[in-house]
Amino acid sequence: MKTSPWIALVSLLALAFTVATSLSSRADIWSKRSKSNNFFGVIFGDGRKLFANQFFTMADVYFHSGYYPSIFDKNSAEQKEIISASHGAKETEEDEKKEDFLGQPKDWIDAFGRHFRLTEHVHLEQGNEREMLPWLRLAADLDPQKIETYTVGAFFLREHLGKTNEAEAFLREGFHNNPENSELLFELGRLYQDSADVTRARNVWELGVKKFLALDDAGKKENKLVFDQLAVNLGRLEDAAGNFDQAIKWLRAAQSVSPVPGELQIQIDAIQKKLAAPASVPATK
Amino acid sequence: MDPETTNVIEVKCLTVRYPKPGLKQVFVTAVNQLALAVHHGEVFGFLGPNGAGKTTTMNVLLGFVPPTSGTASLFGIDVRQPIARQRIGYLPELTYYYKFLTAEELLRFYAKIFGLSRAETDQRIAKLIKLVGLEHASKRPIKSYSKGMQQRVGLAQALINNPDLLILDEPTSGLDPLGRMKVREIIQRLKDEGKTVFFSSHELGEVEAICDRVAIVHEGQLKAVGTVAEISAGHANLERAFLEVVGYQSTCQP
Amino acid sequence: MNKIVALAGVVIKELYRRKDFYVLFVLTALLTVAAGMVNFFNDDKIIRIVKDVCLMLIWVSALIIAIVTTARQIPAEREARTLFPLLAKPVSRGQVLAGKFLGCWLATGVALVVFYFFFAIITGSREHIWPWAVYFQAMWLQWFMLAIVIAMVLLGSLYFAAPSSTSTISFILVVGMLGLGSHLNTLALQQPEPMQSLLAGIYFAMPHLEWFDLRDFVVYDQKLIAWPAFALATVYAVVWTGIFLLLAWFGFRRKNLST
Secondary structure, eight states: OOOOHHHHHHHHHHHHHHHHHHHHHHHHHHOSGGGOSSHHHHHHGGGHHHHHHHHHHHHHHHHTTTOOOOTTSTTGGGOOHHHHHHTTOHHHHHHHHHOOTTOSOSSHHHHHHGGGSOOOOOOOOTTGGGGGHHHHHHHHHHOTTOHHHHHHHHHIIIIISOOHHHHHHHHHHHHHHOTTOHHHHHHHHHHHHHTTOHHHHHHHHHHHHHHHHHHHHTTOOOOHHHHHHHHHHHHHHHHHHTOHHHHHHHHHHHHTTOSOHHHHHHHHHHHHHHHHSOOOSOOOO | OOTTTSOSEEEEEEEEEEEETTEEEEEEEEEEEEEEEEOTTOEEEEEOOTTSSHHHHHHHHTTSSOOSEEEEEETTEETTSGGGGTTEEEEOSSOOOOTTSBHHHHHHHHHHHTTOOHHHHHHHHHHHHHHTTOGGGTTSBGGGOOHHHHHHHHHHHHTTTOOSEEEEESTTTTOOHHHHHHHHHHHHHHHHTTOEEEEEOSOHHHHHHHOSEEEEEETTEEEEEEEHHHHHTTSSSHHHHHHHHTTOOOOOOO | OHHHHHHHHHHHHHHHHSSHHHHHHHHHHHHHHHHHHOOBTTBTTOOHHHHHHHHHHHHHHHHHHHHHHHHHHHHHHHHTTTHHHHHTSSOOHHHHHHHHHHHHHHHHHHHHHHHHHHHHHHHHHHHOOOOHHHHHHHHHHHHHHHHHHHHHHHHHHTTSSSHHHHHHHHHHHHHHHHHHTTTHHHHHHTSOTTHHHHHHHHHHHSOOGGGGOOHHHHHTTOOOOOHHHHHHHHHHHHHHHHHHHHHHHHHHHTOOOOO
């Protein structure tokens, strides 16, 4: 029997469509990867988080203009220095500059090879911090649940590059992907505070506290430092706004988790003195 | 050294042994105590059944394989010296030349290997392209050539240095009758120009038609050497003589 | 020398008549331009990631060109039997090897010049600076590193049966040398004996290809490396290339080449 190859081809195509129709509903149960709205999610699945960590590290490498320890070098725990820098830890930044992960050359090969390695510890500055942004963007795309990416990115966008709108959008994107996270709300509040939008800062910080407590009540262990920061900043904001009672309330709440409760007590005492004195600053709330 | 009196090819007590594939300590003798001399200006046929040692002998002459013992020389120069190959042309069996080059570029490349001047190269290329009948295709990449055309390019490259000795390995293998005739004509023309031609072939009719002398090797040893008439004496033709020399016995009863 | 140059000429013709180079160049150009067009936080001054991507593609492309082109030279000559009419001419096996090496190396050099010119145009158009001396140092050392790689692959191609196996093994070796070369001594110290001595031995005996990678200097706008060190690295590459070519010649000169 002689069959036209065209008939065979059409038959196979028809069969493929028929089977596809039947399989389409079942395939959804097998894997959610293809349904991901994230391109990287489709390609890498959960493996994308590994890339995200690497890209976040790349941002740090760029921050140090390539002077960075490899996984084989000593003191590799020094990684993620951008996090400390982004939290304004100037002393740590200076200390870290003094440290030399390369150490003394181990042999003549190592000594000669240093001619071809970057050996100067520098940090990006004067707007060149922008060069880190692509890696942070990619890290956020690969792992939308990695909070540090948003906080670090927003810090550099806001503090060093003057891109407040972009920083806000990035943090909001992070909050959209992590609606229960209070750290992002803290960063968002800082951004509003810097923009002198006290009301919005207060709102997001209070929301942050609410989210934190909700998770705490649910038994999910969260970073207590975040609550400390939220409460302390709310306390200072209320203090500046003349809402001394509120300020004391927040600082007392912070004392319960703060590593330096004594410092907070000094601030509380100062506010209480102001409270005892006649009011000079009108309340804004 | 007078080229007229020196043997163009001289092989003395040549023995070549190969280690057996996979067994380094076991050797196979491909050529055994072979002695041969090819004179200036003759067309010499090198005959033998498959596995007789023809190709191995040629490989030694061309320096591809070192002799285990004995000597081989071209124009009186040891074959291990690259300069021994300055005056020879070689056409291997079934070679697929650099397919990204044109015939003209291929010939130009080989001319550079011989250190020919540009003017001489241009002149030789024009002459050879015409000789092998590739005028219409000389600027086309070799990848577009038929098998016969490739063999003709091969012949042209073998002649690029105007060699005094031409070594041809199965030159008509795989060619159509017209191609064979063309190759035969070229060999005849080279003979008329006083060149020496040394070639192996299974086409005994062809050998009979163009060779001055032939040698028959079998199992690595030289079994017969002489003019076609001397070898064929007492036999119907060269083919019958060849079959007797190699000890062939027909299994078909009349 | 004319014979070696003639042999090299054929290799160069092969490179520019095959599609490999054009495909790799177009791919590099497309990916670099695509990286340059991505908008990151509305900042159009971002350039380092574009440089990084482009240089990485240049390195990968140059390695592919060098390794794949070299790996097929001798095996292809044997397979197509062109080695026989070639060696039947007054050319020594050493000259064949030298010609093949020179051809592959020059062909890779031409490819590198094209790639780096593209790189300079792309980055210069955004930064409006052209640090030619740094580009020269980076390209020169990369080219000399490729000389070591080409000589090494040529040696491998005499022993491995197929060009694909030579290419694969060469890629693994080169990537290993580039990635681990400077860390083997550190790794050795963390290992028990006899692994420690073995790794330390490899560290001192291997060619240190990682020295020839100056991408970081280009990406992070660092100053030039010291010219004496640069010259010494060039000499180092020449020595290692010579070692591999000599080893290849030792293997090739006595090799039985039966038609």
